[in-house]
Amino acid sequence: xxxxxxxxxxxxxxxxxxxxxxxxxxxxxxxxxxxxxxxxxxxxxxxxxxxxxxxxxxxxxxxxxxxxxxxxxxxxxxxxxxxxxxxxxxxxxxxxxxxxxxxxxxxxxxxxxx
Amino acid sequence: xxxxxxxxxxxxxxxxxxxxxxxxxxxxxxxxxxxxxxxxxxxxxxxxxxxxxxxxxxxxxxxxxxxxxxxxxxxxxxxxxxxxxxxxxxxxxxxxxxxxxxxxxxxxxxxxxxxxxxxxxxxxxxxxxxxxxxxxxxxxxxxxxxxxxxxxxxxxxxxxxxxxxxxxxxxxxxxxxxxxxxxxxxxxxxxxxxxxxxxxxxxxxxxxxxxxxxxxxxxxxxxxxxxxxxxxxxxxxxxxxxxxxxxxxxxxxxxxxxxxxxxxxxxxxxxxxxxxxxxxxxxxxxxxxxxxxxxxxxxxxxxxxxxxxxxxxxxxxxxxxxxxxxxxxxxxxxxxxxxxxxxxxxxxxxxxxxxxxxxxxxxxxxxxxxxxxxxxxxxxxxxxxxxxxxxxxxxxxxxxxxxxxxxxxxxxxxxxxxxxxxxxxxxxxxxxxxxxxxxxxxxxxxxxxxxxxxxxxxxxxxxxxxxxxxxxxxxxxxxxxxxxxxxxxxxxxxxxxxxxx
Numbered sequence: 001x002x003x004x005x006x007x008x009x010x011x012x013x014x015x016x017x018x019x020x021x022x023x024x025x026x027x028x029x030x031x032x033x034x035x036x037x038x039x040x041x042x043x044x045x046x047x048x049x050x051x052x053x054x055x056x057x058x059x060x061x062x063x064x065x066x067x068x069x070x071x072x073x074x075x076x077x078x079x080x081x082x083x084x085x086x087x088x089x090x091x092x093x094x095x096x097x098x099x100x101x102x103x104x105x106x107x108x109x110x111x112x113x114x
Numbered sequence: 115x116x117x118x119x120x121x122x123x124x125x126x127x128x129x130x131x132x133x134x135x136x137x138x139x140x141x142x143x144x145x146x147x148x149x150x151x152x153x154x155x156x157x158x159x160x161x162x163x164x165x166x167x168x169x170x171x172x173x174x175x176x177x178x179x180x181x182x183x184x185x186x187x188x189x190x191x192x193x194x195x196x197x198x199x200x201x202x203x204x205x206x207x208x209x210x211x212x213x214x215x216x217x218x219x220x221x222x223x224x225x226x227x228x229x230x231x232x233x234x235x236x237x238x239x240x241x242x243x244x245x246x247x248x249x250x251x252x253x254x255x256x257x258x259x260x261x262x263x264x265x266x267x268x269x270x271x272x273x274x275x276x277x278x279x280x281x282x283x284x285x286x287x288x289x290x291x292x293x294x295x296x297x298x299x300x301x302x303x304x305x306x307x308x309x310x311x312x313x314x315x316x317x318x319x320x321x322x323x324x325x326x327x328x329x330x331x332x333x334x335x336x337x338x339x340x341x342x343x344x345x346x347x348x349x350x351x352x353x354x355x356x357x358x359x360x361x362x363x364x365x366x367x368x369x370x371x372x373x374x375x376x377x378x379x380x381x382x383x384x385x386x387x388x389x390x391x392x393x394x395x396x397x398x399x400x401x402x403x404x405x406x407x408x409x410x411x412x413x414x415x416x417x418x419x420x421x422x423x424x425x426x427x428x429x430x431x432x433x434x435x436x437x438x439x440x441x442x443x444x445x446x447x448x449x450x451x452x453x454x455x456x457x458x459x460x461x462x463x464x465x466x467x468x469x470x471x472x473x474x475x476x477x478x479x480x481x482x483x484x485x486x487x488x489x490x491x492x493x494x495x496x497x498x499x500x501x502x503x504x505x506x507x508x509x510x511x512x513x514x515x516x517x518x519x520x521x522x523x524x525x526x527x528x529x530x531x532x533x534x535x536x537x538x539x540x541x542x543x544x545x546x547x548x549x550x551x552x553x554x555x556x557x558x559x560x561x562x563x564x565x566x567x568x569x570x571x572x573x574x575x576x577x578x579x580x581x582x583x584x585x586x587x588x589x590x591x592x593x594x595x596x597x598x599x600x601x602x603x604x605x606x607x608x609x610x611x612x613x614x615x
Binding site for chain 2: 011014015018024027031034035038041042045069071072075078079082085086089090093094096097100101109110111
């Protein structure tokens with residue numbers, strides 16, 4: 001249970017960073033932290049103490065309850081790839097913004113009127 | 115295999131454009147248009163074939179059966195949405211052929227456009243929670259890039275804002291999916307619904323409700339989550355604004371929200387009340403903020419928030435007339451709002467300005483743009499006989515029938531304010547005194563054709579209100595919502611029953 005609570009705490013750290021930080025790069029990092037915490041949460045769901053890898057070999061007779069759930073691991077793999085794409089896109093946007101505005105500070109990047 | 119075409123045709127088109135059209139840019143438009151035309155035809159075929167399949171076509175994407183695999187499900191609701199999406203996509207792509215001459219990197223534009231369409235079609239067809247997330251990210255990803263397509267300072271800023279908010283809420287949706295998975299050990303929507311229905315309502319479900327309302331609410335641009343829309347939608351090139359405001363917020367937002375809350379969770383009262391409240395606030399705030407805008411596209415973006423409020427209110431009432439009105443307004447809004455954005459794009463193309471104060475007397479120089487935007491303005495403000503009148507009438511009527519008098523009165527007042535706001539647009543842009551803005555370029559042919567077709571559709575779609583058409587084509591769609599979790603019962607025969615869980 002303590003693991004889940006800490007995982008949720010990590011999620012909140014990400015939310016806090018994304019909301020309060022003024023630096024574009026720090027915002028990107030905060031979103032990354034949120035993503036990691038959710039990935040960690042998904043992996044925790046699959047974990048079982050003392051369980052085996054879910055690969056069946058000939059002659060093995062292990063009940064399904066003694067295996068780790070493989071589905072969240074597949075999900076995490078996909079979501080990591082998606083997050084990589086989003087992070088790369090946002091970093092590219094941040095670089096282009098820096099070229100236009102000469103700053104990473106979001107309080108100075110305000111040409112749109114709210 | 116009719117279903118997988120909706121996903122692989124645009125995906126293949128995006129791939130082919132990147133592969134072949136880098137040097138010869140005319141190929142890009144040709145491939146994109148061919149792909150759009152193909153899936154538009156297929157979506158019509160699917161719509162009319164559906165009744166012979168008992169109202170549902172289900173494809174498993176692998177040798178396994180659900181709930182052990184991802185499935186694509188076509189039912190009345192998704193086939194209707196597919197027609198709306200692919201129709202607007204086709205017309206926007208056609209419009210873009212000549213509009214995009216003002217930009218460089220044509221092939222980039224069309225590849226991203228096709229990728230966005232892939233994501234949207236995928237969201238409409240999928241019957242799996244995680245698959246929904248993946249397709250949503252595909253279309254959002256290309257939407258971020260397309261908003262920044264002009265690479266001007268404002269556009270980059272808007273895209274970054276959109277990407278930040280989109281990424282945060284997508285993470286929330288994934289978190290919600292994770293919680294659902296931990297409770298039900300499945301990702302198939304129907305199976306999740308089935309287990310929640312038999313297992314009672316656990317307390318964690320309220321956390322999931324909250325995460326999903328925040329997540330999909332941001333994609334819908336309901337009011338507390340609306341801040342990105344007025345920046346992102348005007349910054350994109352006009353055909354993309356038309357796609358974003360016309361269909362993206364409806365597929366990723368309204369469709370996903372309603373599919374999940376009605377068909378999987380069985381329309382819980384607490385969520386419906388929240389959505390009713392948010393929808394009413396959206397209507398008022400959107401039109402109020404639109405009132406003070408002088409940037410034409412920004413004004414239209416605020417009106418999108420207000421009109422989305424109508425749609426959400428219609429659905430949140432949960433009655434037959436409410437859902438019918440919401441459904442019909444969704445169709446109508448995607449037609450007239452994309453038309454208005456295309457008009458704004460045509461004005462920007464020929465005069466180079468979006469500021470209403472700099473326009474004036476354009477009705478002489480741009481007759482087609484002026485006429486079509488008049489049609490769209492009348493439609494969005496709800497003047498008979500245009501389509502907007504009927505759907506707004508039904509929604510207001512439904513509010514009174516459901517004894518939500520306050521919401522009904524708000525909807526009626528907002529409708530009048532919309533009319534006032536568009537009278538301002540017409541006066542300053544097209545009919546007032548001629549100002550210093552000059553028409554430097556004529557509006558090209560493909561722009562005109564797209565706009566005329568959409569203007570005709572504004573009138574034609576009123577025909578949906580003819581009772582026999584409504585009975586045959588709209589009622590089955592409304593029934594997918596009225597039956598609440600009957601969606602689950604329809605999917606259940608396809609389940610794999612042989613194996614042990």
